[in-house]
Amino acid sequence: MANAREHILSRLPDAQPAPHSWQEPFAPISTLLPSDRRRTLFADKLAQNKATFSEVLARKSIPGAVARHVAKQGYAGKVILGQSLAALPWDVVDLECHWVSGENDLPLEDGLMMVSDCFAAAAETGTIITRSDQHQDSRLNFVARHHCVVLDERDLLGPYEDIWVHMQSQQKAMPRSVNFITGPSRTADIEQTIELGAHGPASLHIILVRAESTRPESGEL
Amino acid sequence: MDVTSRQFSDKAHQALRDTVLQKALGHIEEGFVEARKNAAANLPEFEELRDRGRDIRAHVIEHLGAYLRQFEDQVYAQGGRVHWARDAAEARQIVAEICAEQGARTIAKSKSMVTEEIELVSHLEAQGLKAVETDLGEYIIQLREEKPSHIIAPVIHLSKEQVSETFHEHHQIHGFEDKLTERAELVAQARSVLRETFMDADVGITGANFLVAETGSVVLVTNEGNADLVTSLPDTHIVVTGIEKVVPTLNACHTLLRLLVRSATGQETTTYTSFLTGPKRPKDANGPSNFHVVLVDNGRSAMINTQNREMLHCIRCGACLNHCPIYANIGGHAYGSVYPGPMGAVLTPQLAGLADSVDLPNASTFCGKCEAVCPVRIPLPKMMRHWRESEFEQHLTPTGMRFGLGVWSWLGRHPALYRLVQRCARLGMRVLARNGWIKALPLAGKGWTAWRDMRAPDGESFQSQWAKRGKKEPA
Numbered sequence: 001m002a003n004a005r006e007h008i009l010s011r012l013p014d015a016q017p018a019p020h021s022w023q024e025p026f027a028p029i030s031t032l033l034p035s036d037r038r039r040t041l042f043a044d045k046l047a048q049n050k051a052t053f054s055e056v057l058a059r060k061s062i063p064g065a066v067a068r069h070v071a072k073q074g075y076a077g078k079v080i081l082g083q084s085l086a087a088l089p090w091d092v093v094d095l096e097c098h099w100v101s102g103e104n105d106l107p108l109e110d111g112l113m114m115v116s117d118c119f120a121a122a123a124e125t126g127t128i129i130t131r132s133d134q135h136q137d138s139r140l141n142f143v144a145r146h147h148c149v150v151l152d153e154r155d156l157l158g159p160y161e162d163i164w165v166h167m168q169s170q171q172k173a174m175p176r177s178v179n180f181i182t183g184p185s186r187t188a189d190i191e192q193t194i195e196l197g198a199h200g201p202a203s204l205h206i207i208l209v210r211a212e213s214t215r216p217e218s219g220e221l
Numbered sequence: 222m223d224v225t226s227r228q229f230s231d232k233a234h235q236a237l238r239d240t241v242l243q244k245a246l247g248h249i250e251e252g253f254v255e256a257r258k259n260a261a262a263n264l265p266e267f268e269e270l271r272d273r274g275r276d277i278r279a280h281v282i283e284h285l286g287a288y289l290r291q292f293e294d295q296v297y298a299q300g301g302r303v304h305w306a307r308d309a310a311e312a313r314q315i316v317a318e319i320c321a322e323q324g325a326r327t328i329a330k331s332k333s334m335v336t337e338e339i340e341l342v343s344h345l346e347a348q349g350l351k352a353v354e355t356d357l358g359e360y361i362i363q364l365r366e367e368k369p370s371h372i373i374a375p376v377i378h379l380s381k382e383q384v385s386e387t388f389h390e391h392h393q394i395h396g397f398e399d400k401l402t403e404r405a406e407l408v409a410q411a412r413s414v415l416r417e418t419f420m421d422a423d424v425g426i427t428g429a430n431f432l433v434a435e436t437g438s439v440v441l442v443t444n445e446g447n448a449d450l451v452t453s454l455p456d457t458h459i460v461v462t463g464i465e466k467v468v469p470t471l472n473a474c475h476t477l478l479r480l481l482v483r484s485a486t487g488q489e490t491t492t493y494t495s496f497l498t499g500p501k502r503p504k505d506a507n508g509p510s511n512f513h514v515v516l517v518d519n520g521r522s523a524m525i526n527t528q529n530r531e532m533l534h535c536i537r538c539g540a541c542l543n544h545c546p547i548y549a550n551i552g553g554h555a556y557g558s559v560y561p562g563p564m565g566a567v568l569t570p571q572l573a574g575l576a577d578s579v580d581l582p583n584a585s586t587f588c589g590k591c592e593a594v595c596p597v598r599i600p601l602p603k604m605m606r607h608w609r610e611s612e613f614e615q616h617l618t619p620t621g622m623r624f625g626l627g628v629w630s631w632l633g634r635h636p637a638l639y640r641l642v643q644r645c646a647r648l649g650m651r652v653l654a655r656n657g658w659i660k661a662l663p664l665a666g667k668g669w670t671a672w673r674d675m676r677a678p679d680g681e682s683f684q685s686q687w688a689k690r691g692k693k694e695p696a
Binding site: 004005007008009011012013014015016017020022023024025026028029030045049083102103106108109110124125127132133134135136137138139141142143159160161164174175176177178179180181182183184185186187188189190191192193195197198199200201 | 245248249251252253264265266270273277280282283284285286287288289290299305306307311355356357358361374375376377379380381384404405407408409411412413415416419420436437438444445446447449450452453454464468469470471472473475476478479486489490491492493494495496497498499500501502504505506507508516518522523525
């Protein structure tokens with residue numbers, strides 16, 4: 001059907017666009033905030049979208065935060081961990097952990113708690129953003145029953161447009177998948193009433209690792 | 222595109238008498254109309270975004286060929302393939318061939334109006350493939366062998382009880398024998414049944430909400446997460462979408478996404494917004510090995526140089542359906558087209574021919590609400606009016622109406638006579654009225670007063686009031 005392409009294109013206006021303004025970001029003013037207020041907006045939007053939220057002061061405290069979340073959910077099964085979290089001190093908590101080591105190693109059955117990293121978040125709507133690469137199995141975001149996501153505060157941005165600038169600073173190539181995730185999976189197909197856990201996770205918890213510059217001077221979070 | 226829009230009048234009457242449907246349609250006001258209103262009010266830039274959204278869409282259509290070439294180049298650069306389909310048959314054949322190449326038996330599908338338009342699933346099933354819709358609403362429709370009645374809420378016409386009956390009938394083979402009564406239980410059961418489909422599927426088929434020219438990305442929005450399972454579990458991903466869906470840049474895409482979701486469901490964003498670009502990279506932890514995009518024309522290029530060009534700006538949010546007094550009273554099935562409501566009343570005659578869908582552009586009170594809420598400001602009433610003009614020109618208007626319009630037109634060109642007739646009619650209507658209302662109107666047939674009373678003329682005519690004011694503009 002090679003000539004289908006020519007046939008269709010011959011019927012379309014083909015002028016090369018002159019330089020235009022669509023490259024420029026147009027972000028809502030409410031999303032352009034200093035870091036402390038950005039954190040507040042992010043937490044508000046997470047709550048609005050039915051996600052939960054906790055904070056830790058350092059990456060080494062992540063296993064403890066996961067254990068607290070697991071207990072709060074009343075979850076008793078094994079906890080599936082993304083590859084990028086393998087180096088953390090999981091031996092200090094009493095969890096049955098499974099570190100995903102390769103493509104065929106991710107359990108796909110329903111009902112599991114899964115923990116993974118994200119590469120950025122947009123405070124605009126309380127959205128975490130993951131990208132596929134050699135360490136990130138994108139399926140983990142969608143097959144879990146309970147999803148727990150670790151976010152470094154230095155990766156918490158304001159509007160969506162900043163996500164791409166942030167990514168460009170780390171890699172030039174577009175990843176296969178970039179997933180913007182806002183709260184747990186839901187559907188309102190039956191009688192326009194929202195039910196959580198349609199196909200993806202029924203619960204979403206974010207663990208924010210505070211940046212050194214914004215950490216409170218003393219005290220536990 | 223096959224339509225049953227010739228039965229519009231009969232089906233609309235049936236819909237008005239269908240008490241289950243009427244109750245279901247009652248959810249639109251709170252579920253969509255109020256939600257959109259709040260979402261728009263909570264974003265100060267909303268009106269400015271609408272202007273920008275309209276400008277982006279107009280710009281894209283102005284340079285559609287160039288942007289599609291750029292998109293195509295980017296998809297190939299990332300290791301994907303692009304296919305072009307002139308019509309529905311070509312699109313179906315392309316998809317069937319890819320499925321055959323992969324030796325596919327099971328296909329998981331996410332919701333796509335273009336695949337509804339080209340009737341892809343029934344075609345694949347006829348080839349012996351098992352193609353399963355995974356969006357909850359589309360899945361219910363597929364089990365019931367119905368068509369969607371709304372472009373974003375396919376089962377808005379059904380009650381919980383009807384869904385329960387459908388699942389009870391079809392899920393017993395999966396070991397679910399009890400009849401469910403709660404929504405949460407119905408959602409959980411569908412999740413369980415469809416998880417098997419995701420795991421078994423060899424091919425995943427999706428539509429696209431947008432195509433990004435600068436990166437070759439396909440953008441998908443869902444709340445359920447089904448599209449993400451469809452695009453991350455099977456080894457082949459096929460995107461089937463219309464040629465008009467392209468946008469220049471990621472930043473332009475975010476402007477349209479902010480508009481799309483607020484206008485559609487009143488959310489600020491959907492739960493999942495995914496930017497998918499080509500197949501799995503060599504070192505990636507996972508992802509489909511094959512990535513195909515099928516660009517479907519099916520009547521779209523023919524719209525470019527017509528009065529309906531702006532319909533190509535549509536981003537399929539469904540706001541015009543939700544706010545239409547006709548749609549809200551009869552639902553989507555009466556329209557007899559996969560595209561119902563005001564956007565469907567413009568699009569269906571274009572895709573299926575005016576002769577088969579002539580009632581649709583007439584199914585409007587011209588209240589203007591559709592244009593007032595359209596995120597990209599498409600002048601839908603103007604376009605429906607164009608179709609009514611075409612109807613008259615093509616002699617599709619019924620003889621009686623044509624005669625009436627002829628008389629009206631002749632009278633309009635004879636002002637003295639027009640005023641005389643108007644005066645007589647006013648007097649006649651006052652005689653017929655009881656307490657200011659007329660229950661049966663001669664000459665208008667039974668239709669008009671069967672559903673509502675006619676207000677009797679009150680006081681003087683517009684023309685005489687105008688004359689008294691000295692033909693001045695009011696202050």
